[in-house]
Amino acid sequence: MRLVGDLQNYLRFLTGLPRYVRSRITPEEARSAFRRWVDEREENFLRIAERGIFGWDRSPYRQMFALADCEFGDLCQEVRRQGLEPTLKSLREAGVYVTFEEFKGRTPIVRDGKEI
Numbered sequence: 541m542r543l544v545g546d547l548q549n550y551l552r553f554l555t556g557l558p559r560y561v562r563s564r565i566t567p568e569e570a571r572s573a574f575r576r577w578v579d580e581r582e583e584n585f586l587r588i589a590e591r592g593i594f595g596w597d598r599s600p601y602r603q604m605f606a607l608a609d610c611e612f613g614d615l616c617q618e619v620r621r622q623g624l625e626p627t628l629k630s631l632r633e634a635g636v637y638v639t640f641e642e643f644k645g646r647t648p649i650v651r652d653g654k655e656i
Contacts (some may be wrong), residue, residue, distance in 0.1 A: 582624050586616055600649055601636065603656045608634035 568631040618627045635651040649656040
Protein backbone atom coordinates (compact mmCIF):
# COMPACT_ATOMS: atom_id res chain seq x y z
CA MET A 541 0.00 0.00 0.00
CA ARG A 542 2.86 2.36 0.70
CA LEU A 543 4.02 2.01 -2.91
CA VAL A 544 0.65 3.24 -4.13
CA GLY A 545 0.84 6.27 -1.84
CA ASP A 546 4.38 7.03 -2.99
CA LEU A 547 3.35 6.76 -6.63
CA GLN A 548 0.44 9.13 -6.02
CA ASN A 549 2.78 11.66 -4.41
CA TYR A 550 5.24 11.47 -7.31
CA LEU A 551 2.42 11.85 -9.82
CA ARG A 552 1.05 14.89 -7.97
CA PHE A 553 4.55 16.38 -7.94
CA LEU A 554 5.11 15.75 -11.65
CA THR A 555 1.72 17.13 -12.68
CA GLY A 556 2.24 20.31 -10.64
CA LEU A 557 5.84 20.89 -11.73
CA PRO A 558 5.13 22.62 -15.09
CA ARG A 559 2.74 25.10 -13.44
CA TYR A 560 5.33 25.80 -10.73
CA VAL A 561 8.12 26.36 -13.26
CA ARG A 562 5.94 28.74 -15.31
CA SER A 563 4.85 30.78 -12.32
CA ARG A 564 6.52 34.11 -11.74
CA ILE A 565 6.61 36.24 -8.64
CA THR A 566 7.56 39.86 -8.41
CA PRO A 567 10.44 41.05 -6.25
CA GLU A 568 7.89 42.65 -3.91
CA GLU A 569 6.01 39.34 -3.57
CA ALA A 570 9.30 37.63 -2.76
CA ARG A 571 10.18 40.27 -0.15
CA SER A 572 6.71 39.98 1.36
CA ALA A 573 6.95 36.19 1.56
CA PHE A 574 10.37 36.44 3.16
CA ARG A 575 9.15 39.03 5.69
CA ARG A 576 6.22 36.77 6.56
CA TRP A 577 8.57 33.80 6.98
CA VAL A 578 10.83 35.81 9.31
CA ASP A 579 7.86 37.15 11.29
CA GLU A 580 6.46 33.64 11.80
CA ARG A 581 9.78 31.93 12.41
CA GLU A 582 9.56 31.66 16.20
CA GLU A 583 6.00 30.33 16.14
CA ASN A 584 6.92 27.84 13.40
CA PHE A 585 9.87 26.63 15.47
CA LEU A 586 7.66 26.17 18.53
CA ARG A 587 5.04 24.30 16.50
CA ILE A 588 7.68 21.94 15.11
CA ALA A 589 9.20 21.46 18.58
CA GLU A 590 5.79 20.69 20.06
CA ARG A 591 4.97 18.05 17.46
CA GLY A 592 8.38 16.64 16.58
CA ILE A 593 10.12 16.72 19.95
CA PHE A 594 7.67 16.97 22.83
CA GLY A 595 4.91 15.09 21.03
CA TRP A 596 7.14 12.10 20.32
CA ASP A 597 8.17 10.05 23.37
CA ARG A 598 11.14 8.43 21.63
CA SER A 599 12.69 11.70 20.46
CA PRO A 600 16.32 11.92 21.60
CA TYR A 601 15.86 15.68 21.79
CA ARG A 602 13.03 15.20 24.29
CA GLN A 603 15.39 13.26 26.51
CA MET A 604 18.01 16.01 26.20
CA PHE A 605 15.39 18.63 27.09
CA ALA A 606 14.48 16.56 30.15
CA LEU A 607 18.13 16.37 31.23
CA ALA A 608 18.33 20.14 30.78
CA ASP A 609 15.19 20.43 32.97
CA CYS A 610 13.28 22.16 30.17
CA GLU A 611 9.70 21.37 29.22
CA PHE A 612 7.71 22.71 26.28
CA GLY A 613 6.21 25.54 28.35
CA ASP A 614 9.71 26.60 29.41
CA LEU A 615 10.85 26.59 25.79
CA CYS A 616 7.89 28.77 24.73
CA GLN A 617 8.55 31.21 27.54
CA GLU A 618 12.24 31.54 26.69
CA VAL A 619 11.66 31.98 22.96
CA ARG A 620 9.09 34.69 23.61
CA ARG A 621 11.21 36.37 26.29
CA GLN A 622 14.65 36.43 24.66
CA GLY A 623 14.10 35.36 21.04
CA LEU A 624 14.99 32.26 19.06
CA GLU A 625 18.76 32.58 18.60
CA PRO A 626 19.58 33.31 22.27
CA THR A 627 17.28 30.46 23.33
CA LEU A 628 18.99 28.05 20.94
CA LYS A 629 22.38 29.14 22.28
CA SER A 630 21.21 28.53 25.86
CA LEU A 631 19.91 25.10 24.90
CA ARG A 632 23.22 24.24 23.25
CA GLU A 633 25.06 25.22 26.41
CA ALA A 634 22.61 23.08 28.43
CA GLY A 635 23.43 20.02 26.29
CA VAL A 636 20.49 20.06 23.88
CA TYR A 637 22.29 19.37 20.61
CA VAL A 638 23.45 16.51 18.40
CA THR A 639 26.86 16.39 16.79
CA PHE A 640 27.36 15.11 13.26
CA GLU A 641 28.94 11.90 14.57
CA GLU A 642 26.02 11.35 16.97
CA PHE A 643 23.49 12.07 14.23
CA LYS A 644 25.13 9.50 11.95
CA GLY A 645 25.12 6.93 14.79
CA ARG A 646 28.92 6.72 14.85
CA THR A 647 29.09 7.76 18.49
CA PRO A 648 26.46 7.49 21.20
CA ILE A 649 24.68 10.57 22.49
CA VAL A 650 25.92 11.06 26.05
CA ARG A 651 24.80 14.00 28.20
CA ASP A 652 25.48 14.34 31.93
CA GLY A 653 26.92 10.82 31.94
CA LYS A 654 23.69 9.32 30.58
CA GLU A 655 23.45 7.66 27.17
CA ILE A 656 20.45 8.65 25.14
